[in-house]
Amino acid sequence: MSENRQRRARLRYVLLAALSPLALLFLWVAATRHGWVRPVILPPPDAVVMSFVDMVVSGYSGIPLYVHVAASLMRVGVAFFVGALLGIFVGMLRGRVAEVDAIFVVPAEMIRPIPPLGLIPLFILWFGIGELSKILLILTSVFLITMVNAQAGARACPADPLRAALSLGADRFQVFRYVVLPAALPQIMTGLRVALGTALSILVASELLGGDRGLGFIVLDASNFFRTTYVFSGVIIIGIVGLASDRGLAWLSRRWVHWEGRR
Amino acid sequence: MTSAPEVVLQFDRVSLDYGGQRVLSELSFSIKRGEIVAVLGPSGCGKTTMLNIVAGFLQPSAGIALISGREIAGPGPDRGVVFQSYALFDWMTVRENIAFHLRCAGRPRREQLEVADRMAALVGLTGTEDRYPYQLSGGMRQRCGLARVLAANPRVMLMDEPFAAVDVQTRETLQEEILRIQAQTGCTIVFVTHSIDEAVFLGDRIFLMLKGGLGAFEEFAVNLPQPRDGSDNRLHPEFLAVRERIYRAMRQPAGSAA
Ligand SMILES: Nc1ncnc2c1ncn2[C@@H]1O[C@H](COP(=O)(O)OP(=O)(O)O)[C@@H](O)[C@H]1O
Ligand SMILES: [Mg+2]
Numbered sequence: 001m002s003e004n005r006q007r008r009a010r011l012r013y014v015l016l017a018a019l020s021p022l023a024l025l026f027l028w029v030a031a032t033r034h035g036w037v038r039p040v041i042l043p044p045p046d047a048v049v050m051s052f053v054d055m056v057v058s059g060y061s062g063i064p065l066y067v068h069v070a071a072s073l074m075r076v077g078v079a080f081f082v083g084a085l086l087g088i089f090v091g092m093l094r095g096r097v098a099e100v101d102a103i104f105v106v107p108a109e110m111i112r113p114i115p116p117l118g119l120i121p122l123f124i125l126w127f128g129i130g131e132l133s134k135i136l137l138i139l140t141s142v143f144l145i146t147m148v149n150a151q152a153g154a155r156a157c158p159a160d161p162l163r164a165a166l167s168l169g170a171d172r173f174q175v176f177r178y179v180v181l182p183a184a185l186p187q188i189m190t191g192l193r194v195a196l197g198t199a200l201s202i203l204v205a206s207e208l209l210g211g212d213r214g215l216g217f218i219v220l221d222a223s224n225f226f227r228t229t230y231v232f233s234g235v236i237i238i239g240i241v242g243l244a245s246d247r248g249l250a251w252l253s254r255r256w257v258h259w260e261g262r263r
Numbered sequence: 264m265t266s267a268p269e270v271v272l273q274f275d276r277v278s279l280d281y282g283g284q285r286v287l288s289e290l291s292f293s294i295k296r297g298e299i300v301a302v303l304g305p306s307g308c309g310k311t312t313m314l315n316i317v318a319g320f321l322q323p324s325a326g327i328a329l330i331s332g333r334e335i336a337g338p339g340p341d342r343g344v345v346f347q348s349y350a351l352f353d354w355m356t357v358r359e360n361i362a363f364h365l366r367c368a369g370r371p372r373r374e375q376l377e378v379a380d381r382m383a384a385l386v387g388l389t390g391t392e393d394r395y396p397y398q399l400s401g402g403m404r405q406r407c408g409l410a411r412v413l414a415a416n417p418r419v420m421l422m423d424e425p426f427a428a429v430d431v432q433t434r435e436t437l438q439e440e441i442l443r444i445q446a447q448t449g450c451t452i453v454f455v456t457h458s459i460d461e462a463v464f465l466g467d468r469i470f471l472m473l474k475g476g477l478g479a480f481e482e483f484a485v486n487l488p489q490p491r492d493g494s495d496n497r498l499h500p501e502f503l504a505v506r507e508r509i510y511r512a513m514r515q516p517a518g519s520a521a
Contacts, residue, residue, distance in 0.1 A: 160350035163320050168364040168415055169340035178363070182354040259353040262397040 043229045048236070051229035060218050060230065069237065072203055072215040075131070079138035080199050087146030087195070088188055094147070095154025096180060104147075112144050116202045120209060129210035137206045142195040149191025153184025186260045189253035193246055200242045215241075268295040269331070271419060271451045272317060277326035279312055286312050289326065290480070292470065296418075299445060299452040301466030303459065303509065308474045310455045311347075314421045317453065318344050330419070340364055343412030345422040349404045351396040357383065357407050358392040364415035382410040386440065402433035409437075413444065422454045426461070438464055442491045459513075463505045464497060471512055481512055 025045065031037055032044035039047070055065045093100040116137055127133040157180050165179045207216030215238050222230035272294040279287040286309045294300050302310050315321040316328050319338040328335045330342070344350075351360050359366075361382050362375040370378075383392050386406040396404055405425050412420060422441075426434040438461060445452055456462050462469045463485055471481040485505050487496045496502055 158350075160346050160348045161352055163318070163338065164344065164346060164350040164352075164411075165363070165367075167318055167320075167338040167340065167342060167344045168367060168411070170363075170367045174367050178355075178367075179352065182352070185354070257354075259395060259397050 040226055040228050043232060047229045048232045051227075052233040052236075055218075055230070055233060061212065061221065063213050068213050068215055068218055069241075071213045072207070072238075073241070075134050075206065075214070076138060076199050076203055079135045080142050080196060083139035083142030083199075084146045084192055084195060087143040087191070088150040090143075091147035091150025091152075091191075092154040092176070092180060092184060095151040095184070096157075096176070101151075108144065108147065111140070112148075116141050117205055120205065124209060133209050134206040134211070137209070138199050138202050141198050141202050145195040145198060146188070146191045149187045149194070150184055153187030153191075154180050156187065157183040186253075186257045189249065189257060193249050193253070196245055196249060197242060200238055200245075203238070268297060270294070271296045271298075271331055272453070273329040273332075274313075274316075275327045275329070277316060277323045277328050279309070279316065279321065280324045287316075287323075291326075292480075292482075294451060294453065296451055297445075297449050299442075299454060299465055299467050301462035301469045302453065302455045302472060303457070303462050303469060303513075304472030304480075305474055306457075308472045310472060311423055313472075314344070314423050314453065314455060317419070318342055318421055340368075340415040341417055342419045342421060343415055343417035345405070345408050345412055345420065345425045347424040347427055349396070349408050351404060351407055351411070353396050356393050356395055357388060357399070360396070360407055361392075361410045361414050363411060378414050379410075382414045385413065385444065386410045387436075402429045402437070405429060405437065409441075413448075416448070418450060420450055420452045422452065424455050424457060427457065434461070441465060446490060459506055459509050460497070463502055463509070465491075469505075469509065471509060483509055483512075 028042070028045055032039065032042060059065055060068060090100070090104060094104055095101075119137060119140065123133045123137055127136055161179055161183065162175065165175050170178065203214070204216035204219055207214040208220060211217060215234050219231050219234040219238070222228070222234060270293045272292075274290050274292050276289040276291055277287060278285060278289055290313065302313070304310055312321065316323055317330075317335065319335050319342065338344075352363065355363070358376070358379045362379040365375045365378055380389075380392060383389055386409050388403060388406050388410060391399065391403065396407065399407065405428075408425070426437055429437065441452070441454075442465065444450075452465075454462075454465055456465075466483075466485050469483040469485065471483065473480060483505055485501070487499055487501050
């Protein structure tokens with residue numbers, strides 16, 4: 001009986017999740033069909049699809065679409081992976097070791113409120129306009145977000161399991177590895193999801209830093225020339241990458257922190 | 264040395280302050296090897312604090328706490344702690360929880376598995392080794408906490424109201440299991456409880472702690488027939504007599520018994 005109800009709730013979820021984008025699409029069609037908005041502001045969906053097909057077939061500004069996608073994924077991927085590793089490492093240490101927290105508290109909390117766009121001129125000055133600048137810009141944001149979440153998670157580690165581990169003979173490293181890290185994992189995973197979204201949004205900004213390829217480049221270049229359909233195609237591809245990677249992380253999170261909320 | 268059983272735990276005028284407030288005041292006692300001491304007392308009188316000092320989680324503000332004649336410097340696997348909150352590792356299976364000490368000690372995987380399964384069997388958890396703590400009932404969780412401590416083969420077991428959240432029948436089974444395990448391993452047990460019956464059934468001696476002036480706790484000896492783990496003991500005249508004495512002592516205004 002309750003299993004039946006669970007299945008129905010699940011079905012309702014999938015149905016609503018599928019219907020809401022369809023409703024948006026419907027609104028979009030309606031708005032463009034009836035001329036509520038000018039096409040240069042909001043092009044009709046079929047024109048966007050055409051621009052997408054055009055990019056798939058003949059690329060954008062002389063470069064195949066997959067090269068643009070790969071360039072962006074590489075930047076986000078490297079920056080996310082390295083930034084997250086560093087952020088989790090530093091954040092967990094900050095959460096458990098007062099001295100480490102003391103070292104990081106002033107610089108980290110001063111950099112954190114600076115919008116990434118504000119860092120662009122400095123990064124150009126320091127690292128040029130190549131790949132390094134782009135990756136470091138994304139990496140910085142990922143690092144700061146994952147650090148805050150890992151720190152909060154490590155600090156929230158309950159006292160009794162910590163004491164249990166110590167009294168069962170765990171050394172400092174083992175306490176970290178077997179107790180603090182898993183206890184912080186729910187918040188770390190949340191941090192990763194937030195950081196991934198932010199990384200993709202900063203991607204566009206980072207591709208302001210010169211260069212001739214990337215999804216952000218397409219969006220910026222197309223908008224400079226009022227090719228709104230290409231802007232939309234680029235934005236939608238970024239959105240789909242974001243949706244897919246977030247679902248992936250959410251799935252990993254459910255597998256890795258299976259105990260959360262079930263205590 | 265003499266043939267008298269060695270003193271395993273000793274408190275010598277141990278005091279503990281929490282931010283200027285004295286929680287334990289000049290507490291002194293000694294506990295011999297193989298003894299079971301049950302600690303009774305009202306909430307907030309410092310029972311957990313006392314156990315935490317023995318476990319090495321807290322340092323005395325004054326006085327000295329010794330294990331086998333050496334000052335307690337910190338937590339260690341020679342003192343196993345069974346927590347009221349279970350304190351299981353939610354991210355590990357029952358087997359991994361039980362094997363935790365061996366894993367930390369770098370024992371071979373085969374030995375970890377073998378000991379974990381043996382300890383699971385000892386506390387009646389056979390068949391649940393691959394489950395996670397959230398898939399267990401309260402009584403099973405506490406059995407897991409107990410097995411995790413037993414796998415470290417501690418000299419002293421510290422138990423803080425371990426069966427408070429367990430139903431009566433499971434509790435009585437677990438109490439009998441504690442006595443059986445103690446007879447088998449010869450370990451020393453300090454057992455904190457709210458239940459007079461539990462204290463009398465388990466304890467060789469009972470410390471009745473009082474709120475505030477904790478230097479003066481009352482002590483009761485229990486002389487029940489051996490082996491102690493027969494449930495008949497719950498109806499033995501000695502059981503009833505000690506229970507009555509403690510009951511009366513708890514009703515008396517503090518200090519008048521001294
Ligand atoms: N971490 C703490 N900080 C301040 N006071 C505490 C702390 N832990 C316990 N206490 C106080 O110490 C007293 C004894 O606590 P506790 O040992 O937990 O009592 P019991 O286990 O007998 O119920 C209580 O008054 C409690 O409020
Ligand atoms: Mg307590």
